[in-house]
Amino acid sequence: MGKQMTEMLKGTLEGIVLALLTGSPAYGYEITTLLRAQGFTEIAEGTVYALLVRIEQKGLVDVEKRPSEKGPPRKVYTLNSLGEKELDEFWNTWSFLSERLEQLRTGGK
């Protein structure tokens, strides 16, 4: 992964994962493949699992363990109300930053 992207993902990756969870619960391995399908081809597996531990400890998601047909049991994450609130704030923060940057790019000093 490029260094720029690595740094830029700090703070946004959590929002991306929370956004992925809206509406449809998912488990770690699934989220990793989802991210890769979305273009984040170089996201490290460990990064995702560590992030999931974090958002679980922050109480943003509910977790349920389910058996898998092929491999160890899955940990399925569901966005809860606290998580939705956090996601809302994320979008606000993102919008602010995004607007400033768009302004900067189009020459608005």
Next chain:
Amino acid sequence: MGKQMTEMLKGTLEGIVLALLTGSPAYGYEITTLLRAQGFTEIAEGTVYALLVRIEQKGLVDVEKRPSEKGPPRKVYTLNSLGEKELDEFWNTWSFLSERLEQLRTGGK
């Protein structure tokens, strides 16, 4: 500063400063006030100076010391060709991330 914003600025603040420097050189204190005027009201002074040291050491800017009418001498930073190249890459990285997030926000799973 909100924690979300703090994390999200990682990787983008450098790009923002480089963008601010395109066309018009500036010194640290000036850059800090410019950032605050753009809405980044809680950017810490120390953050900016540390960032300037970094981009100077990476060779992205040229530096010139100029006396000030009111206070210690200023260090004026000018974006050089390497800096412009870095800024280009920054915009590419930003565009990629921005597009993915916009897609996520508008329900595109």
Next chain:
DNA sequence: TTCCACTACTTAGCGGTACTATGTACTAGT
């Protein structure tokens, strides 16, 4: 049956960046 690939999760240690807090130094106004 041994080996490999895929699925699925975990964790210790590292590097980079923004923040906190504090300090230095110079000028001008009260």
Next chain:
DNA sequence: ACTAGTACATAGTACCGCTAAGTAGTGGAA
């Protein structure tokens, strides 16, 4: 003499993504 504003510097901290390595289960190829 004191304060506010200008201007820069830096040691220490926290957070987060990456690297690397591991554990555990299933199924197919050799």
